[in-house]
Amino acid sequence: MLKKIPILVFMILYIPVVGCQLLPGNIDKTTNDHTPTTVLRVIDGDTIDVKHHEQTVTVRLACIDAPERKQKPWGSRSTARLKQLLSPGQEVRLKPLYTDEYDRLVSEVFVGDRNISLSMVEEGKAVVYHYFLRNCPESRNSLLQAEKSAKSQKLGFWNQRRPQMPWDFRRLNSE
Template sequence: MQISPKVQQALDDARSHLMRFAVAGSLTVTVISAVLLPLSHADAANLPPGNLAEHPQAGSAIDCQKRRVSDGDTVTGFCNGRETRIRLYCIDAPETSQGEWGKASGAYLESMMDHRFKLIIHDTDRYGRSIGEIFNSDGRNLNVEMAGSGAAVVYQQYCNDSHYYDAEDFAKQNGFGVWTATDPLIQAPWDYRRQQREITAPDR
């Protein structure tokens, strides 16, 4: 499926806006991306750590190599000597079958993600995937960037971290990604999955 020019432009605008604030090597200038732009310094202090060095669990980060990106919230890496399936913490991306936004979200994550990355694991889901946050080699938190760019939405059922909602609000305010006014994502990923289960469920 081709990504429409409107969808591609929404993601390109978000990427351009984010990367202007991703200053390599700086721990004081925001690498949480443009999320900090419209906020006061006091508000910014309460946002999630955008850089691995500032993360409270930085000491538990493990080294990984990218194997493949399945979609906008699921990747496979080679971590600690074994292949590891990773479900990105706190976000939910459009399904690959969910129109062009599904394909665009995965392509966006693929384009932003380094071959070598750090992983902080928060939990394991029922499918055996590691639920975690991914950090690029320069320390940028890609989970936050996916929410802040509108390439994914906050997974409301499983995310209690208000900071991610701040990132999503910024994407909404700026019409980034799935929040673009010209071609928005019509259905939340979890609603889409539920609908698909109902469609495919055998009649009782």
């Protein structure tokens, strides 16, 4: 029993400190549904800047990956569609998941009940990021079904003979 006490003390002291560092600014998982969050700009097909508690926060849409801006013509098309879905000044609701290595808040983004990640995948403007799909358990099945449907209908990104996944494009063009 005595061997477990230092571990318990460590957990009690360390976990709250680390947990507070996971989400930037004042965003946390308990208040996000009630705090107004306003779109400032769309950066690309899966990243936006928002104003939350008077802070600018960069948000990466969870569980999807959009073609890169240099991935012609799909990157610009994806960005253009996200700009149509999320215009500056528009109020959104965030469901924060974690902060990534680039200090972006990875979050599901909603306009009303509409999941913006799901809309992007349904239209073939983004693909499901399978590696991170475990972070979206409530949206997982809908995202997978939407991607399957977009792929079979050859919508957007899927309307090419041999689509290059965004993560492959980044890997091959990272120099």
